[in-house]
Amino acid sequence: MFEQTLKTFFEFEGTGLHTGRPVTLTVYPQTTGGIRFRRCDILFSEVIPARYDFVINTRMNTMIGTDETNSVSTIEHFMGALYMAGIDHALIEINGPELPLADGSAQPFLDAIEAVGLLDLETKRKTLVVKKEIVFENETARVELHPCDTFKITQSIDFAHEPTIGRQEHTATIDTFATDVAGARTFGNISDHEKLKAMGLAQGATLDNLLVYDHEKVLSPTGLRFENEVVRHKVLDSIGDLFTCGYRLHAHFVTHKGGHFHNNEILKKLFSHPDTFQII
Ligand SMILES: [Zn+2]
Numbered sequence: 440m441f442e443q444t445l446k447t448f449f450e451f452e453g454t455g456l457h458t459g460r461p462v463t464l465t466v467y468p469q470t471t472g473g474i475r476f477r478r479c480d481i482l483f484s485e486v487i488p489a490r491y492d493f494v495i496n497t498r499m500n501t502m503i504g505t506d507e508t509n510s511v512s513t514i515e516h517f518m519g520a521l522y523m524a525g526i527d528h529a530l531i532e533i534n535g536p537e538l539p540l541a542d543g544s545a546q547p548f549l550d551a552i553e554a555v556g557l558l559d560l561e562t563k564r565k566t567l568v569v570k571k572e573i574v575f576e577n578e579t580a581r582v583e584l585h586p587c588d589t590f591k592i593t594q595s596i597d598f599a600h601e602p603t604i605g606r607q608e609h610t611a612t613i614d615t616f617a618t619d620v621a622g623a624r625t626f627g628n629i630s631d632h633e634k635l636k637a638m639g640l641a642q643g644a645t646l647d648n649l650l651v652y653d654h655e656k657v658l659s660p661t662g663l664r665f666e667n668e669v670v671r672h673k674v675l676d677s678i679g680d681l682f683t684c685g686y687r688l689h690a691h692f693v694t695h696k697g698g699h700f701h702n703n704e705i706l707k708k709l710f711s712h713p714d715t716f717q718i719i
Pocket residue numbers: 515516625672676
């Protein structure tokens with residue numbers, strides 16, 4: 440299998456979830472360098488590799504940067520779409536601090552990539568193969584990477600305090616990510632939304648670009664896309680976050696109540712234990 444990039448560039452316009460600011464992405468083909476972002480609204484801005492060691496904030500989203508200013512937030516859904524599409528190298532220029540939310544899922548990004556098409560490069564694709572189990576755990580969650588001959592995610596959540604969501608579990612593999620996970624939307628409780636807005640977050644959130652619920656029911660007019668849409672969205676977040684390892688993965692990622700923070704911590708732990716993986 441050879442590495443892939445886009446056949447040509449494309450543009451994508453939208454509004455950031457937290458900033459509420461309109462932004463344009465321009466996504467360029469590249470032959471090397473992995474996935475990288477550049478803030479084209481900042482003069483002389485450094486390119487930011489979409490790598491776990493450039494993650495600078497994991498609160499409500501994954502933000503990468505060389506510092507607080509030269510940073511890009513909410514990269515996870517776009518990263519998930521790139522992984523699903525099979526893109527190894529791309530440069531994403533963005534004229535603002537946060538990626539567009541689109542419809543809250545990865546589907547519009549995946550559609551845009553597939554509309555442009557892929558180009559096979561001449562370099563053989565490398566895969567990060569997990570050789571030994573590795574675990575990261577704290578008081579809120581447990582995440583594990585296990586050896587596996589494909590890329591598979593088993594994710595569970597426990598929203599016992601939120602009867603509309605409750606407990607959910609989902610397993611997806613590289614073969615089902617695009618059909619079962621790409622369309623799952625970002626979610627939020629309407630009461631949290633008010634609190635987040637007061638904190639300057641979720642400024643771009645609406646009932647149409649998020650799966651919004653209250654204590655009793657789903658409020659978004661389109662209803663649920665999947666019965667367990669919330670945990671499927673968490674799987675999407677995990678795909679995007681784990682792609683910051685810089686490679687395709689052969690591993691079974693098992694996560695209970697994990698989020699962006701835990702996804703980043705397990706990659707840091709993995710790379711600090713070189714005996715646990717091989718790049719093949
Ligand atoms: Zn998300």
